[in-house]
Amino acid sequence: MNNSTVVTVSFMRLFHLFASKRAAVAIEFAIILPLLLLMTLPVYDYFRYILMLQKINKTASTVADMIIMSQPAPAGTSNGDPAIAGNPFILTEDRLANIMGTADFLMQPFNFVTGGGGYVNAVSIYKPAGKPTPEIYWSYSYRDTWKALDTSVVPGTPFGAGQPFFDQMAEGENTIVVAACMNYAPVFNFNRVILPFVGVSIATPTPAEKKLAPGALCTPDMVTATRYYPARNGPLTKIYTP
Numbered sequence: 001m002n003n004s005t006v007v008t009v010s011f012m013r014l015f016h017l018f019a020s021k022r023a024a025v026a027i028e029f030a031i032i033l034p035l036l037l038l039m040t041l042p043v044y045d046y047f048r049y050i051l052m053l054q055k056i057n058k059t060a061s062t063v064a065d066m067i068i069m070s071q072p073a074p075a076g077t078s079n080g081d082p083a084i085a086g087n088p089f090i091l092t093e094d095r096l097a098n099i100m101g102t103a104d105f106l107m108q109p110f111n112f113v114t115g116g117g118g119y120v121n122a123v124s125i126y127k128p129a130g131k132p133t134p135e136i137y138w139s140y141s142y143r144d145t146w147k148a149l150d151t152s153v154v155p156g157t158p159f160g161a162g163q164p165f166f167d168q169m170a171e172g173e174n175t176i177v178v179a180a181c182m183n184y185a186p187v188f189n190f191n192r193v194i195l196p197f198v199g200v201s202i203a204t205p206t207p208a209e210k211k212l213a214p215g216a217l218c219t220p221d222m223v224t225a226t227r228y229y230p231a232r233n234g235p236l237t238k239i240y241t242p
Helices: 003-019 021-068 093-101
Strands: 119-126 135-143 146-149 174-182 223-230
Touching: 021 093, 021 119, 021 174, 021 223, 093 119, 093 135, 093 146
Parallel strands: none
Antiparallel strands: 119 135, 119 174, 135 146, 174 223
8 A cells, every 4th residue: 555545545434434413513512612611700709709708708798696695794893803704795805715616616617727728807996975087996907827816906096087987986895896808719710810809818917917907907808798787785895804
């Protein structure tokens, strides 16, 4: 068999291949599959993003609601008072830590704090009588293994001047501000190019940071929700230690 015969046979086989309906379907599928994946995978990531957005809003709302349902300790109560230990509804540091820790469960199936880049922060803003500007009384943050009061906050520090919401607070009003945020990490790496809402990791907090603003560690790239709820049972201006 000479070369011309081999070429002729090869072309005939190729012709029969394309003439076969099965082969035509297989070739069409091979062409369409990459385009189908290109359209489907970003949609999967988009719905995961929507789910995270719903979860982060629920987390901020639930944490804020549980905090504002707490009770302030009676006047004259100090840390270590038996009345604090005997009332599970008084806002203590342990109660606040447990409330903030619910973010882990509320954000499931997303890994919120342990390696997930999640962060939730609660701040108490109170406007005393006769004061022109609201004041910050405490700030509590939860991220990864770091869960604690911000000791840099000096109770009574003026806060929120020039911000419409805080400027409208009435005297004696106490607002609990909760901010929750998390990085969105797409399942498929190429979606980082296609999807505009993927975030970057937030910086590891250092002792020198002043976390006065609610959600100070949240960046514009993160999925974020903030809630402003008034305290229901009296001003929560102090966190007690049983």
